[in-house]
């Protein structure tokens with residue numbers, strides 16, 4: 001388990017991480033999601049003792065990371081896949097890691113196999129690795145000591161679609177076996193499919209957290225598109241049922257569940273031709289919650305403003 005409590009990091013007068021509190025539970029994949037510069041990397045660096053916090057604390061399995069005698073056996077870390085000796089081969093990097101952790105050399109082959117790096121690729125120097133290969137090696141390095149906690153910063157970066165699916169299955173399996181996974185991303189779709197829990201961060205502050213359903217429900221995203229054979233009659237039926245409806249194309253966007261709309265239509269003898277979930281979804285929620293922290297907010301919503 002990772003427990004982050006009131007974590008704050010300032011640089012001069014700038015606050016990069018602002019009173020961040022959350023828990024990543026064993027058996028779950030927790031996604032740490034936020035736009036560029038939101039404070040994800042800084043938070044993760046503090047977790048593993050690379051950056052001191054200005055305030056607050058992080059406990060991993062009840063301990064401060066720096067107090068762990070053989071940290072690689074407890075916590076697998078991938079912060080920057082390029083932050084290894086560029087002149088070493090992939091195999092050498094894993095071998096050094098295995099020796100430091102007191103693991104048998106056979107573990108290196110197991111890991112290379114697990115991340116699908118071939119014998120030939122493992123013999124290449126890191127400086128000649130593609131970004132995706134570096135990520136695979138970084139994941140192998142994080143998993144080397146069979147730790148119970150994984151902290152991964154943008155692990156999907158540079159992976160192709162098949163690689164992303166592979167990583168998703170790997171991390172889900174790891175969590176299913178009781179591991180704690182915290183992974184960051186600035187891309188919602190990468191996190192959405194893999195994370196059981198999501199922590200949304202913007203400008204150093206947590207703006208929302210919970211599982212997908214909770215996040216959507218908390219933010220009142222119940223919205224249904226409804227259309228009927230007789231548009232006016234449907235409008236009257238919705239109004240009489242006290243449902244909030246806004247005209248949208250041939251039908252209405254209604255702030256109500258499909259069952260309530262169906263009932264209203266039935267009561268007034270209106271034939272429905274379309275009834276579907278029109279909730280904005282997590283993407284919109286993510287952009288909305290972090291809107292004042294998105295540097296491209298104006299350009300994205302106001303193309304003319306962007307051109308001006």
Ligand SMILES: Nc1ncnc2c1ncn2[C@@H]1O[C@H](COP(=O)(O)OP(=O)(O)OP(=O)(O)O)[C@@H](O)[C@H]1O
Nearest residue numbers: 011016034035036037038039040041042043185186
């Ligand atoms: N050593 C430092 N000195 C000054 N500012 C820093 C330092 N390290 C990080 N920052 C600032 O803190 C903010 C958060 O950066 P961080 O790298 O944690 O963001 P991030 O969420 O990981 O972003 P990205 O998705 O772009 O990787 C940024 O504005 C960054 O410039």
